Amino acid sequence: MSNTISHTSHKINPYGLDSIDLIRFEPEHLFLRPKVVKALAAFRKRGKELGFDLRVESAYRSFDRQVSIWNRKAKRELPLLDAKGHLISKDIKNPEELVKTLLLWSALPGASRHHFGTEIDIVDASAIPHGYAVKLTPEESHKMFKPFHDWITEEAESFGFLRVFIPGRGSIQPEPWHLSYIEEARLFQELFDLKELEAIYMDSDIAGKSVLLENLEALAKDYIYPYFL
């Protein structure tokens, strides 16, 4: 049975497979669900009053885009990093080891919360030194963005946004910069069905496909379900 529901005239799904009623927001030219854009505008305005320049680094991401990132890291066309964030130069022949390594810094395609159109990665543009390229690391959050993160801790929830990737929850590294507009995200969490994801993988040319298909339930327990709030 298909686990998509009819929403206005479109079908929505949690796997990044179609447009799911997204709208573009500025000045970033990124896409989110309409209610999230509205909440973001209010949150951004409040930040501005306090001297923060809230900038969204990442919002909606499609399944194809996430697979492309995943596969290019597997092929080393993009840098593959170890747990400390250092470049891995050796070849990883064992497909299980490769999947585990990819999962350190990449979400499972089809199970990234960025597929929902309700998630944002944010920084304070006013705190970025001239010429510095943001990397979204814990170090940035503890140093240049610390006042910004203290404000997020204090006020994000009253605008509907929650941190999801926090220490002690699941196997994904903490990502204090990632916020979920939780009321809308729950619609997608409820629609998520591992059997559907399995069928999507069967049809795709994702790197490590057989490892993913064989271990999907265990992976979901560590990388997906702990974050369904």
Ligand SMILES: [Zn+2]
């Ligand atoms: Zn994120």
